[in-house]
Amino acid sequence: MAGEGAFRFPVEAEAAGRRLDLFLGERLPSVSRSFAAELIASGRVLVDGRPRKPAYRLKAGQCVSGSLPPPRPAVFRPEPIALDVLYEDEHLIVICKPPGMVVHPAPGHDSGTLVHALLHRCPTLEALRGELRPGIVHRLDKDTSGALVAAKDAASLERLAAQFKSRSVEKRYLALAHGVPAAAQGTVRLPIGRDPVDRKKMSVRSRKARPAETGWRLRRSWAGAASLLELRLITGRTHQIRVHLAAVGHPVVGDPVYGRRRAAKEAAGGLGATLAAAPRQMLHAWRLSFDHPETGERLSFVCPPPPDMAGLIARLDAASDPAPAAGCPA
Structure with missing residues (x-):
């Protein structure tokens, strides 16, 4: 085939x-x-x-x-889907994307995407219907939650895209990971490209890899079984955080592609069942900072972890004594 x-x-x-x-x-x-x-x-x-x-x-x-069958012509119909809006003006909108929401139409996702919701909420996006992904500047995986910015006009779209390309946008994530790193903080510098065997996956063993860099800091840990990491994307490769954490032996909890199913079963202190119950990859885009495309003002937004991730952290707390007790950012 x-x-x-x-x-x-x-x-x-x-x-x-x-x-x-x-x-x-x-x-x-x-x-x-x-x-x-x-x-x-x-x-x-x-x-x-x-x-x-x-x-x-x-x-x-x-x-x-x-x-996969050839994609059907995209039809973007506005849909009245509720959005958790952090900020909105005439040029842009910043939302907290829930887990499970696809950002733009794709095979098997002809409706219910963020694009459909934005078209309903932001009439000015009608002018960008010629775009394959109207208003979308960047994206999060379906099962990754968190802060995301979309543009409402062509000029803002171009200026925001330029910031992402120049890496002036600051993106910080929270991730629940298997195990606990030996150090309190560090940087993963491993190139990423297509997996040499599974072309739908990314890998640090690719023959055609591009430089990738992820900064991280340990916020909490549970009985050596799991840790809450704060991560900063310095580059922006596909699946970068998930690939980097898996490569250093601390895959994201619940990650069906890069995680290890046996990692949860091997968890100490009876935490295995708690970790194995993760409904998705526990990765959340926590903070997003960028320059306003019209005024140039530096903007920063925080999106609290969604209920499924906050609930898993609470269950880990109940099952063990977390350390250090830095708390989960609000």
Whole structure:
């Protein structure tokens, strides 16, 4: 199944026993589980060259291959979706994106995206309908929550995009990670590119990698099993934080692509079940700072962790004594 939209994923030992539709949805972040099931049912997905049902349980060493159908022409219809707005004026809007929301339309996500919500809330975006992603300056993965800025006019879109390109935008994240780093802070400098085996993943072992740098600071830890890290993106590669933390042995809790399923089971102090219950990758865009595209004023916004992440931190606190007690930023 070579060609446009083709994919090929080896089934690693940690994915053994995983349902085919769940496995595919995790490996194709832009594809919903329901759309993955449709692809499988239509025969576009093969396991070791044979079609299978969505509920088929995978075995280690198998190969899942297939292809995505050609994208349909984008149709952006305004939808009345509630947004958690941190700031808004005539030029831009800053929101707290909830986990589970896709930023822009993609295969399997023809509605319910941030773009659809913005078109309903911000009529001026109508003028940017010619764009593939009207108003979108940067994005967060579907299951990453946090602060995100969107432009309301072409001039603001261009100026904000220039700031992201020049790296003058400051992006700080919070992540729950497996294990506890040996130091209190540090910087990960490992180049990132496409994984040499799984082309849908990113890797520090890529033959065509680009420089990537992530600063981090330890905020809290729990019985050696997990830690709350504050991270600063110095570069902005795809999946950068998730790839860097996995590379240094502290993958993001709940990460279905770069995490290790056995890491939660091996957690000390009875915390394994708590960590394994994470509903998604525990990564949150906490603080976003940039220059206003019209006035030049430096703006900074903080988006508190959403209930699922705050709740997991509370359960970790209840199960052990956190250290150090720096608290979770509000």
